[in-house]
Amino acid sequence: MLLDTLNQGGSGPWPTPTPAATEADTFDQLVATLIPCREYDAELWFAESTVDVELAKSLCQECPLREGCLAGAVDRQEPWGVWGGEVFVGGVVVPRKRGRGRPRKDQSAPAA
Numbered sequence: 001m002l003l004d005t006l007n008q009g010g011s012g013p014w015p016t017p018t019p020a021a022t023e024a025d026t027f028d029q030l031v032a033t034l035i036p037c038r039e040y041d042a043e044l045w046f047a048e049s050t051v052d053v054e055l056a057k058s059l060c061q062e063c064p065l066r067e068g069c070l071a072g073a074v075d076r077q078e079p080w081g082v083w084g085g086e087v088f089v090g091g092v093v094v095p096r097k098r099g100r101g102r103p104r105k106d107q108s109a110p111a112a
């Protein structure tokens with residue numbers, strides 16, 4: 001009797017989505033069009049390339065969740081990525097992400 005209620009698998013048709021699931025899908029699709037990091041590839045918000053990071057920052061400027069996103073990221077001290085249009089490195093906001101490579105020489109260091 002219990003087995004009658006279980007999905008038997010096999011090659012039968014997929015179950016028809018319930019109206020609630022369809023509405024949830026529609027809502028998710030609508031939200032995705034309003035929130036750039038859901039519309040675009042989320043890897044952009046964690047990119048290494050300075051160009052990609054700047055693009056993510058600019059896309060965040062259009063996001064209706066920007067202020068809350070930034071406040072949450074500050075509270076959580078996000079270790080990495082673009083949140084609320086700002087770049088986080090090591091839990092703090094930095095003006096811009098530096099690319100990989102050798103660190104810039106300190107101009108104030110005495111010459112050897």
Ligand code: SF4
Nearest residue numbers: 037060063066069084
């Ligand atoms: S502000 Fe936050 S939620 Fe909005 S696109 Fe940027 S990272 Fe995503």
